[in-house]
Amino acid sequence: MPRALITDIDGTLTDDRRRLSTEAVDELRRIIDAEIPVILASGNTLCFLDAFSHMIGTDGTIIAENGGVYRLGYLGEKHIAGDQEVCLAAYQKVVDELRPKGDDLRLFSSRYRDSDIAFSRDAPAALIKEILKDMPVEVIDTGFAIHLQIPGVTKGAAFEKLAAEMGLAPADFLAAGDSVNDVSMLKLGGISVVPANASPEAKEAADHVMERSFGEGTADALRKYL
Numbered sequence: 227m228p229r230a231l232i233t234d235i236d237g238t239l240t241d242d243r244r245r246l247s248t249e250a251v252d253e254l255r256r257i258i259d260a261e262i263p264v265i266l267a268s269g270n271t272l273c274f275l276d277a278f279s280h281m282i283g284t285d286g287t288i289i290a291e292n293g294g295v296y297r298l299g300y301l302g303e304k305h306i307a308g309d310q311e312v313c314l315a316a317y318q319k320v321v322d323e324l325r326p327k328g329d330d331l332r333l334f335s336s337r338y339r340d341s342d343i344a345f346s347r348d349a350p351a352a353l354i355k356e357i358l359k360d361m362p363v364e365v366i367d368t369g370f371a372i373h374l375q376i377p378g379v380t381k382g383a384a385f386e387k388l389a390a391e392m393g394l395a396p397a398d399f400l401a402a403g404d405s406v407n408d409v410s411m412l413k414l415g416g417i418s419v420v421p422a423n424a425s426p427e428a429k430e431a432a433d434h435v436m437e438r439s440f441g442e443g444t445a446d447a448l449r450k451y452l
């Protein structure tokens with residue numbers, strides 16, 4: 227049985243409007259009080275995750291920017307992976323191509339990002355992938371934002387490094403996620419679960435698809451496996 231948790235946030239602990247599930251928070255606090263280690267893993271920024279970690283009560287062990295940034299505890303070294311300059315050049319190429327056609331592509335929290343680029347879903351990811359097909363970037367549509375990240379910089383890659391720093395193996399973890407940016411960590415978890423709203427790729431990568439959606443489905447998984 228798992229003895230640690232790694233969980234995504236948007237769509238896994240929240241609903242589709244990013245409203246946090248109080249049921250999920252109650253279950254997280256129960257396992258935190260049982261001294262079960264928790265990694266928060268998100269496409270959001272480090273400062274978002276620091277605030278979230280304090281409000282939930284975890285120890286600040288986080289993966290941000292889909293694995294572009296990760297850190298053990300609040301005081302651990304802030305590891306930065308990838309190359310934001312390459313992602314920025316790719317974003318500019320997309321803007322040059324699509325803004326004249328009226329697509330907005332608003333940047334999300336760019337001043338607080340160290341590794342990736344995230345922007346609004348104002349154009350289909352498939353079109354953005356086509357525009358960037360000759361550039362060394364991954365286009366990741368999480369359902370909440372589109373991210374540009376360097377190949378190999380994933381939540382799963384950061385998960386392996388953080389677990390080692392924690393003296394644990396990925397197989398010791400229950401892994402919970404909802405979207406394509408969680409597949410790499412779902413495949414590494416000892417038991418992987420997704421709520422009913424998860425994307426097809428995430429459902430494919432998971433061991434169990436919960437009956438309920440969003441944070442309530444994840445709360446059911448935490449109750450069942452931790």
Ligand SMILES: O=C(O)COP(=O)(O)O
Pocket residue numbers: 234235236237238267268269270368369370371372405407
């Ligand atoms: O940042 C996003 O696009 C989605 O965030 P998540 O990884 O917590 O679901």
Ligand SMILES: [Mg+2]
Pocket residue numbers: 234235236237238368403404405
């Ligand atoms: Mg998510």
